[in-house]
Amino acid sequence: MQRHRRILIALVVVGAVATIGAVTVTAQSSSSTSAATAGEPVDPGNYTRLYVEDGYRNVELKPGESDTVTVTVENGEDESVELSPQVASPPPQSQRPVDPSWVSIDAGDTSLDAGESREFEITVDVPDDAEIGDYRGVIAFTDETVRYPGRPPQPVHSVSLSTTVWQEPTVQIDSETHVYTQLQAGETFTREITVSNTGEQAVPVAPQFEAENQRRGRPTSRDTLDRSWVSIDAPSEVGPGETDTIELTVEPPADADRGDYRGTVDLGITDPTRADDNNYWQQVDLNFQLWTEPDEPFETSFDVSESATNATLELSANRPRTPSASGTTDFDVTFVAPDGSEVDAERSRVTDSGRVGLGAQRRPTQVDDTYAARGSQQTFTYELSDPEAGEWSVRIMPENTMDFEYEISRSEKP
Numbered sequence: 001m002q003r004h005r006r007i008l009i010a011l012v013v014v015g016a017v018a019t020i021g022a023v024t025v026t027a028q029s030s031s032s033t034s035a036a037t038a039g040e041p042v043d044p045g046n047y048t049r050l051y052v053e054d055g056y057r058n059v060e061l062k063p064g065e066s067d068t069v070t071v072t073v074e075n076g077e078d079e080s081v082e083l084s085p086q087v088a089s090p091p092p093q094s095q096r097p098v099d100p101s102w103v104s105i106d107a108g109d110t111s112l113d114a115g116e117s118r119e120f121e122i123t124v125d126v127p128d129d130a131e132i133g134d135y136r137g138v139i140a141f142t143d144e145t146v147r148y149p150g151r152p153p154q155p156v157h158s159v160s161l162s163t164t165v166w167q168e169p170t171v172q173i174d175s176e177t178h179v180y181t182q183l184q185a186g187e188t189f190t191r192e193i194t195v196s197n198t199g200e201q202a203v204p205v206a207p208q209f210e211a212e213n214q215r216r217g218r219p220t221s222r223d224t225l226d227r228s229w230v231s232i233d234a235p236s237e238v239g240p241g242e243t244d245t246i247e248l249t250v251e252p253p254a255d256a257d258r259g260d261y262r263g264t265v266d267l268g269i270t271d272p273t274r275a276d277d278n279n280y281w282q283q284v285d286l287n288f289q290l291w292t293e294p295d296e297p298f299e300t301s302f303d304v305s306e307s308a309t310n311a312t313l314e315l316s317a318n319r320p321r322t323p324s325a326s327g328t329t330d331f332d333v334t335f336v337a338p339d340g341s342e343v344d345a346e347r348s349r350v351t352d353s354g355r356v357g358l359g360a361q362r363r364p365t366q367v368d369d370t371y372a373a374r375g376s377q378q379t380f381t382y383e384l385s386d387p388e389a390g391e392w393s394v395r396i397m398p399e400n401t402m403d404f405e406y407e408i409s410r411s412e413k414p
Helices: none
Strands: 050-052 056-061 066-075 086-088 103-106 117-125 133-140 158-165 171-173 178-184 189-197 208-210 230-233 243-250 259-266 283-291 298-304 308-317 330-336 342-344 347-357 372-385 390-399 404-412
Touching: 056 066, 056 117, 086 103, 103 133, 117 158, 178 189, 189 283, 230 259, 243 283, 298 308, 298 404, 308 330, 308 390, 330 372, 390 404
Parallel strands: 056 158, 178 283
Antiparallel strands: 050 066, 066 117, 086 133, 103 117, 133 158, 171 189, 189 243, 208 259, 230 243, 259 283, 298 390, 308 372, 308 404, 330 342, 330 390, 347 372
16 A cells, blocks of 8 residues: 555553553552542552553554454453453544544453453444544553553553544655755755646645754754745646646855755645645755855965975865856966965876765765766876975865865975
């Protein structure tokens, strides 16, 4: 079954008590004392020893569908126990309660002999007009309850029943929704998001910019993307059977600070077949590394000994992942001698290198059936013959690259 979503719901299972003798809680049953209500622990031996196998069940159904789950209950007492299977109210939480009319329990003989195990079939029948969403229910097999501090009484012998009502989505996002790129201040980045509607009615579109990606739980060093940098051009709706585009444009000003920025755009699409409280599928993550073209060259110094025969400068650079990176990477290099005179350096060699993976790679820049290329790097070599001994410096002005590495080596005669 292809699902528009996958849900893992962490539930407090109050009925799956595998070893009741190990439980000490503030509790009450149909025959409990006032001490339980007052908050004092009750001897777990007061509870009927029933064991419910796997206290959590989940069914995923479309409106009009039904499904049946089987629950096994074992009697650990030395005498027979009369069961009373019924739908109980779930503990208060964010999920809506399942309608008891949806649930039927094939109980059969409810008398369970000592040491006996029995299977109970629980059927969930979702009506045709049920709303899309998640529902929670509890099936209690006795009227005994347990009370935890600050919470209402809950069934002891029970199984939690989670029901997800869903339909095949009619709206699909046909474009990559995760953006990570490098952008020069003053440049413009545009991403077109293609939206297709296979349904029989138009779906509204109302994109909203969110300052941060709320789905990221851990702190990061990224700054919030400025709302004024982002513009959104979108239709008000996508008609039935139609495909349209939403255009997202990011344009930081030329004086914007360099660094990492992030934000999120919720496309604001109302798909009638998806739950209103789940919009992860239509969120566009915007992640930018902003850089600025330098006005002055980078400068560093190095010492040359009396025995040095030459000095070699190697510059390695990756081209930026930016929309306007159409030119070739280059450097303007000038050596400065110990006496202050400038020596224009000529490039003597250019080396291309890259990395290719044969296994799984995330967002490779080039992929075919066998190889995944992760980008390339160029190394530029500049040589200085018979340099004068003393302290030299080199001035490096990069062109069409946002980062580079340098290495200065000297050959010395024995």
